[in-house]
Every structure is written in C-alpha cells, then in structure tokens.
Amino acid sequence: MTRETGEGATTMAPQKGWIGRLKEDTGAAMAATLGMILLNLIVSATLVALVMNEYQTAALAEESRQAFHLANAAVAKAMFELQRDREWDDSLGATADHTAGDTTTWYRLYDGARYLDNVDFPSPAPLGRITVLARAAGPGEVPGCNSETCIWIRATGRVKAASRRIEVVLGKITGADFTAYSASDINVGAGGGGNGVFTLHGALYVANCTDVVVGGQTYCVGLNMQGNGAILNDQPFIGDTPGVQPYHNRVYVRGYVVGQGNSWQIGLDSQKMWGVHAAGWPEGFANQIDAYRRDDAVPLIPFADPSQLIADQKANASNELVAYVCTRPAGVCTPSQWQPVELGDPNRTLTLENNAKVLIPDKGSGIDCQQATYAVTCNTATGLNVGGTADFSLVFNGFLGPAAVNLSTQRDSSIHMRSQLEIRTDVLYEGFTTFLIENPGAQAVEIRNSVTPACKVSQGAGCPQTFGQPNGNTYAFALDGGGYVRGAGLEVDLVMLAHGNLKNDNPQNWYGMFIAGGLDFDNNPQIYPVPGLKANLPPGIGSFMRSGAFGVQVFRWRELF
C-alpha cells in the first residue's frame, strides 16, 4: 500500500482483530440482538422461577396431604399397639416409656421393637416418618376417663418438609359399657317358644352374626328383631346425668340389623338412640330405627368370657367347697341334721329356698356343721357372721320374713362352686361378692324369684339405693355355663356373666349388666341399666375386662393447627 504524507493524505489505521472491530462497531442490529437475547434470558428465568414455585407449592400441598394420612396411620398404629397392651398405666408393653400414675408427661409409645419416635412408615417402602407420643388421661379431663382407661395420643406424620399432627383421646371400651352384651347373634323371638317381646332400656353390643335370608337376599344378621322387641334410650348411660337428655346409649352390632313386622323399634322419634352402629340394615327397615348417629363403625370388643374369669379368680375365693344345709325349724339342727352339699361336685345343686338355712364356711376356718364342736356356731350363724375369714363366706336364712335380708356374704370376696345354684325364694342380699360358678350346665344358675338388695332398684328414690353404688350391696354371677331366669314378675338386681346363654321365659325386670355367650329373651323382660355400676363392679370383674376384654375407641379427635 502506498502511503503519502502531508495535507490531504489519508492515513490507514493498522489492521485490527474481530474483538477490536466489535468494540468499534456501532450498528443497531448487534445491540438489538443482544437486547433480545437478554430479554429472552430474563423471560426464561422468570418462567422457570414461576414453574419451580408452582411445582414446589403443589409438591408441598401433596406432601402435606400425605403427612396427614401418615398421622392418621400413626393413630391407627397407636390403637393397634394399645389393644395389645393389657395395662395402660404401667411401664410395660406399649407404655414402657410411661411412669405409672403420671398424667402430665408425654412419653413415646413402644411397639415391641422400637419407640415410635420419628420412625419410617410404612417400613417396607417409607412414605415418610411418624412419631407417636402418649399421655395418660387425668381425672376429669374426659368424662368417664381415668389413667387406666384413657390415653391421649399425639400423632405426627412427616413427609419431607410437610408435617401434620392429630391429637386424639383413645379409650378402652368393654362389655361393662353396655347393659347387655351378646357374643353371638340375638334372634329375638326365635328362642324359648315365647312371643319374642323384649325391651332393653340401654346400650347393647352384639359381637357376631349368622346368615339370614331377607327378601331373597342373604345378610349376616347380628340382631334379628322378630316380634315386638324394643331398644330404647330412655335411661341414663354411664356418665349421663339423670333427666338431662339425650342419653348416650348406643347399639353396636357386628352384622346386619333386620326386623320382622312393624312393631319393633330401636330408639323413638322423641328419644333417639345416641347411635346405632351396624354393618347395615335392609332398605325399608331403617324407618324403625331412630338414632342420632348411624354408621358401620363397630369396634371389636372381645367377649369377657367368665370361664376365664373363673379360672383366674377361683384360687382366691374365700370359701370352702362345701355348704351345710339345715331344714329344721328356725334353722337349728343337730350335727347330724346339717346336710353337706359338696360344692366341688358339678352334679350337686345348692338350693336357696324357704325354710332352709345354708352356710358356706370360710376357707381355712375348719367349720364343719356336722361336728358337735360347731353346733352352736352353725345354729346361731347370722348375717353378722360373714365379716372375718374364720367364720362364714355365706349365710342364707330362709326362715326369715319377706322384708328381712336373708342372704349375707363376705364383702369384697368371691365364692367358688362347681355345683349348680338354684334360687327358689325371694332373696334380699347384702355383700359385695362375685359368685364363680364353675358349672358347664345350661342352668348353672336357675333363678325363680327376685334377687335384689333390700332396697330394690325398682323402688327408685323411695329407698336408698345400694346396688352398683360405692360401698353398696352388689352381687355378680360368673357362670361357666348358662343362666335361666324364670318366674313371672320377678326382679333381679345383678351382674350376670355367662359363658353360655342367659335365658328368660316370663315378664321380668332385670337391672344391672348382662354379658353372655347368647341372650335369649322372651315374654317381654324389661332390662335396665344402673348408673354407677361400671365403676362399682363386684370383685375381679372390672379389672378382668379392662385388662383383657376391651376394644379401643377414639373418644376425641382433633387436628392441631
């Protein structure tokens, strides 16, 4: 290239690289292109941020939902573990981390392998983690609850960043929570040959069902209301205040409820049952069921089989396995006139009847009415002679007048026998006693007359009630076989537990609690609950149910926000 110097000469700059040229280029296309790229980057980044935010929000919502289900599962897990634990207020089993009697400290539930504290759940393919904390219920926190029967559970489910908590009160529910409990289906009117009318003024639990064809369709029926049976909510349930309605009587049936005819009724329109819980009822039958709540949620409450109770308790019975009976005037006999009844013999029957005096000595007392040594002791024995451990477990005097207490037993004790017991006269009893009758017969106990304390429950406010009350007079019969209550117009104030059937055949009034392998009612017995009875059950029964024959139910439910 030629170069000239001087005015007018053009000087060429040295050749530059592409970066240099880029720095000096001033065209708009480059700027516009760069601007567009920048704009696209900003828009893209914004969109990505929004998408990510949307995704995270949706993911969190889903995780929250999953965490709630995990918390629910944790409650179910707690129910399962507590169902397996006989005692809730000890430091064993599920409550191993608990200090007995402590109602304020939250502790970790134990499932047999680990404490349920932030553990993977479900274990094979964890969705998240659960924690189950428990606290014994304090007195008065929940009506009817105490540290032995109720537990607060705080269940937490966690899935990644999401966490949900549920707090519930779980409680034991036993046969003692019902006026009548039947381990098998109830077929009202089908048994006994009667007309099938019966009236239950309280809560009922039916634990089983059998197939019945109704309207061409087969249902597993737990409660078959043939005839004019009725179950009413007209008497206060446990924890209810008399006169303050509605009461809380419920009907639980592990099967269908069906009825025949139009005259049966469960609850009234004016006095609905608090709940009727059953597998279902065929269409068209529900109009005879009046209840505030109706569903198919029926907790499994095992049968408190008295055979097991007898096996557990009989070694602690207070009596000798022999009774002495005198049928001479005024119950005064010579030693040879006292007739022994071997209570260990299942083929014998001990009969309480008019013009008979019956004595059962205390275990270890050595009393033998056939021995001259004890002639005075036996002939003069009264209800005052059942106070210690060296006299009598039972004194019955069938020579007393109709208004007198004629049967006395040692308080807070149980009486064991393998023979049958037959009651052929009105009995007014005193004592707080469980009769363990280890007889497999269908009539291990046969009751032909009233069996009540001196103040019958039916007398109401006209007489100081003692049955089922603290320090009161309450009898319980635990039967290895069945019980038969026969005789018109009689009243029984009793707790009756029967491995077999409890049967009746006449109009009667039953007050108390009736738990049986089967209930066979006829001729309109009226069956009533007794408020307070659950808390004052005769020896051994309450603890037997609480520690072995209970279901677990949710009493309170709330989610913690």
Next chain:
Amino acid sequence: MDLGVSCRSGRQETGFTVLELLMALSLLAVMLLVAFTVFSIPFRAWMAGRKLADEQQNARLVLEWMTRRLRLAGMGAPADVAEYFTEAGADAVTFLANVDGIGGAELHRFCIDTTTGVIREQIGGGVTTSCATGAPLTSRGIRPLKVVLLQFAYFDGQQKALTPLPLPSDERPGVAWVRIVLGLDSNLSDGYEAADDLTFTTDAIVRNQ
C-alpha cells in the same frame, strides 16, 4: 491520492451500509416473527396451565381450610348436645367445634358471599344468618379468587344422602360426611382462558361421632 480506496476502506472499518442495516433489521424482524409465532402457542398453553394450576391451588386451599375444620365438628361439644351441626344448608353450614383448642366448642359457619365472590367464615358471636360479614377465605393471591358456587351435601355414616336441605333438626345429628363443591370463576381480567368455570369437590368426614 486514491479516495475511492480510502472511502471504501473507511466504510468497511467503521460501520455498516444502510443496505446492510436494512437487511439485518429485516432478518431480525423475520426471526422475531418466527420466534413469536413458534413460542406463542406454548406460551399461551403455559399461561393456561398456570391459570388452571392457580385455580386448583386456590380451590385446594379453600377446601382444605373448610375440610380441616369440618372434620372437628363435635370436638368439645357439651355432652347433652346431639346436634353438632346447627345449620346444614345447601350453601351454608354451621357447626360446633373447638378449633382453637381453648375452652369449649364454638360455632363456625361457612357461607358464600355472592356479591364479592368470596367464602366467609364466621366464628362464635360473629355467626349470622347472612354472609355479608366474616373473614373471607383468601388464597395466596396470584390471581384474585372469585367463587361463584358453594354447595354442601350431607350423608350419614353409611353414606346415605340426607335430605331435604336445609336439613331439619332431627336429621342434623346424623351428619357424618359433608361434601363440599366449590365453583370458581375463570373469566377474569386476563386473556388466557383456561376453561369455563371450574368446580372442585371434596368430602370431609366428621371424626367426633
């Protein structure tokens, strides 16, 4: 002096010709047009999807709010009260529940204020028969939530529908399930219509029976 060479050399090194500029701008315009055309369809789809997600999110939040409280119906209610639901209407529900964990159960009412298109919650002494007052249930607010429909249906524990609505007092104690239907207005201010009015449904199971 060779001006031609000098001038050509200067133009080449310091700028573009008008023709080049026009060509570049034209090319850019074509590219932008193509890019806009290509991206507008997915962008519209994305906006529609986002709007739908918003709708769902809004509905989910409101339904979640109501469901979590309806589940607690009966919690802390006095023992002699059988009616946990004191109102069970087609577009409003009132129930007793101890939601705050303080004291006993208080009344809660969910209803729709059709004037402003919001669902309101009235609590305790704030419960009225109208829906003009009460705290509105709001969403996270990407778009304003406008509710055009709130419907309740009631079932007993065996999932049998309870009728007629509003439920008479002797039917209300049997309420064990509540079905909530929520309808949102999608025809708001923007131009990206995702769908017509959207409805969302959920069930709440009453836990305190």
